[in-house]
Amino acid sequence: MRLLLVEDDRTIASYVSKGFKEAGFAVVHAADGPSGLELALGESFDAAVIDIMLPGLDGLSIIDEMRRRQIHLPVIILSAKRSVGDRVEGLHKGGDDYLTKPFAFSELLARVEAIMRRATASPETTTLRVADLDIDLLARTVTRAGQRIDLQPREFGLLEFLARNAGRVVSRTMIMEHVWDYHFDPQTNVVESRICRLRDKIDKGFERPLIHTVRGVGYVLKSLP
Numbered sequence: 001m002r003l004l005l006v007e008d009d010r011t012i013a014s015y016v017s018k019g020f021k022e023a024g025f026a027v028v029h030a031a032d033g034p035s036g037l038e039l040a041l042g043e044s045f046d047a048a049v050i051d052i053m054l055p056g057l058d059g060l061s062i063i064d065e066m067r068r069r070q071i072h073l074p075v076i077i078l079s080a081k082r083s084v085g086d087r088v089e090g091l092h093k094g095g096d097d098y099l100t101k102p103f104a105f106s107e108l109l110a111r112v113e114a115i116m117r118r119a120t121a122s123p124e125t126t127t128l129r130v131a132d133l134d135i136d137l138l139a140r141t142v143t144r145a146g147q148r149i150d151l152q153p154r155e156f157g158l159l160e161f162l163a164r165n166a167g168r169v170v171s172r173t174m175i176m177e178h179v180w181d182y183h184f185d186p187q188t189n190v191v192e193s194r195i196c197r198l199r200d201k202i203d204k205g206f207e208r209p210l211i212h213t214v215r216g217v218g219y220v221l222k223s224l225p
Contacts, residue, residue, distance in 0.1 A: 004043075016105065019109065040062060041069065049075075076115060151201060163221055169214045169218050170218050175191050
């Protein structure tokens with residue numbers, strides 16, 4: 001899951017980024033309005049957390065421009081403004097939720113997960129299934145053939161990305177950008193090492209492997225006949 005964070009307060013940005021990364025998100029941070037808008041218009045994200053008071057361009061203007069261009073990215077507005085009028089304006093501008101500062105990270109995480117669920121029309125989005133592998137996105141649990149598999153947050157994020165693209169080959173670049181919070185570095189082997197660990201947990205001990213390498217292209221999660 002890939003999150004856009006637009007926040008100029010370094011302390012808040014560091015706190016929020018750390019929390020989301022620990023929860024398995026890849027976080028892309030913008031410290032001002034113009035760069036936040038550029039990212040929102042030019043890259044793919046699963047959700048965004050946007051502050052209102054930003055240098056260069058305010059958060060409501062970012063959201064307004066996104067909606068004008070038919071970008072339906074789920075957005076939570078962060079703001080020190082607490083009045084009913086401010087909250088109503090933020091929602092009318094296209095925000096999906098509004099959270100006032102100070103806030104507890106656990107509440108922000110819950111709200112982000114909620115707007116992501118609401119943004120998907122399919123009722124199956126709370127669970128993903130590939131062959132005998134079941135992923136519960138709400139409880140963040142994984143079972144295969146009824147056997148519980150314990151994953152670290154980053155491993156869960158990697159498996160979720162593969163499962164959301166089940167049957168489709170995803171490249172190392174796509175994995176790096178959606179599961180980690182930086183762009184592709186041809187010198188790193190982080191994808192290969194995490195895929196190897198994930199294979200040990202998902203495929204080891206089962207008759208049919210689900211995680212397959214497509215040499216020179218990437219990886220695919222599927223059940224072969």
